[in-house]
Amino acid sequence: MSYVPNPRPAGDFRTTYKDDNRLFKTHFETRSALVLLAVVIVAAPFIGNYWLTQLILIGIYAIAAIGLNILVGTTGQISLGHAAFFGFGAFASAWLANSFGVPVLIAMPAAAVLTTAVGMIFGVPAARIKGLYLAIATLASQFILTDFFSRADWFSGGVYGALAERPSIFGFAFDSDLRYFYLVMFWLVVTAVAVTNLLRSRDGRAFVAVRDHYLSAEVMGVNLTKYRILSFGISSFFAGLAGALFGHYLEYVSVEGFTILLSIQFLAMIIIGGLGSVYGAILGAAFILLLPQVMESLTTMAAYVFPAMESGKSYVKQMSIGAAIILFLIFEPEGLIHRWQQIRASWKLFPFSR
């Protein structure tokens, strides 16, 4: 992590320790986060169905990415099975709603709790192994769970998949995209605030300590086994929650949606967004989801100019997505959030910056 100077402008003093631990580093950030949230909420009815769908998906993926970030960015472990936990949440929520008649709004967090338990079981190897070996061990969770989905008819409906109805409460159904969008926003805000809180309290610090130097963390009294498995649990909780939101959004859950490709996309989101940063994970989710569409329109435009490109358009699109990610990693290896921190620092010093 490179050096980021104290972002607070001159004159913005913190006079109590409580104040020093605020959710956001500067008042400007607090205000802009609130304004942004208000704008999104107010503007949502007017942006059209296409963008609404995009925002819902970004929100759902962002919740899962924030969860994965606890595991990878904060605790320094790795998981190639995050999509499987995401899928488990989707199936579990549909299962609870269909088989037991649990109201969907309650089934979603309940499914997340079930996913936590599953995640902690698959996280047990993490107590012993690290790095690439752990990556392979979590790969097993990906395959075991997807296999389970396609075989366990009682749970997931097997190869046919499961129906997942939209939630409703007291006759108010989240049946339109707009209403569902507000539901996703609610959980996204809850997730972001909860994880930010976690990172500024005891257990969040313990996670970072385990990542930075596990030997000395242990000497400081941090129980390594407990925290390694716990981070799998918390990460799976948010994966399960996001999965449940995903399933009930599409109203149908199928095994094919949760391949290892999605697991790797989750990893790409947090790496591009910025490892260890909650807001970076949101930016990363938006980046990964929107990049193909930006590239799509760019190549379509290019095809107008160079008609010869028309037939190879889709290949050019795929290649430019890859190129964009590689360029990004070369020029901003610390993620989108670091770019923001630099902008913030340069504002603070303006006009003396650069």
Place this chain on the structure above:
Amino acid sequence: MTEPTKMLDVTDISLRFGGVKALTDISFHVDEGEIFSLIGPNGAGKTSMLNCISGRYKPQEGSILFDGKDLLSRSINDRAKIGIGRTFQNLALFSHMSVIDNILVGRHHMMKNNFLTGMLYWVGGAQKEEAAARAEIEDIIDFLEIQHVRNEPAGSLSYGLRKRVELARAIAIKPKLILLDEPMAGMNLEEKEDMARYIIELNEQYGITVVMIEHDMGVVVDISHRVAVLDFGQKIAEGLPEEVVEDEQVKTAYLGIDDFSMDDEKEVG
């Protein structure tokens, strides 16, 4: 002065790595309120001994009592709880965390909030506890004079400052016994003097018992109450610092065999 109580009682510790005997039948004790130094040439087993006390290594034989309680059956993270803090020879800070957060990790075992109350922050009492912990560690920051780097990431600090932050983190555990592995290695004279002052102060003001590994003989003789000398995994001397440095065996261990035989070897070679 009343009869001192034994804080740490090490009896017949032997540690083997495969066929290599790192420590052989080491016994010593450290009294409450003492500054006790472990010295010896490189590879003598000093850090291995410290690792046995802090739990990194598990000796095959012998016993270690801390405050009358058996230490070897406890897990490493448990030993922080019962009051053992340590610093490392090669810096072992959490380099991406700020200095404050580094020190707060030392408070880990004293804090109550868990991941759930942490996530709720405002309602479960986590906020209050965090602020209280901050206020407490601020004393340690003042004591070690690292106010100016509070918010810097620990990895960006200079070597001398990092050593101080490590000491601060160990003090934050509120230990009864602190293990310092070469606290002055790689420091200039001024930094060494500062560090010596901190060690004496934390011993006298905070009442923390100190076990220290140090190569700088001047410092060892000046500040330690008692010294034990290790060589090739065996204890060759123990006693007051002035006596120990005059010990023939110790001189041999440090300087090699005496000058005459060195000359002899030269002639042969």
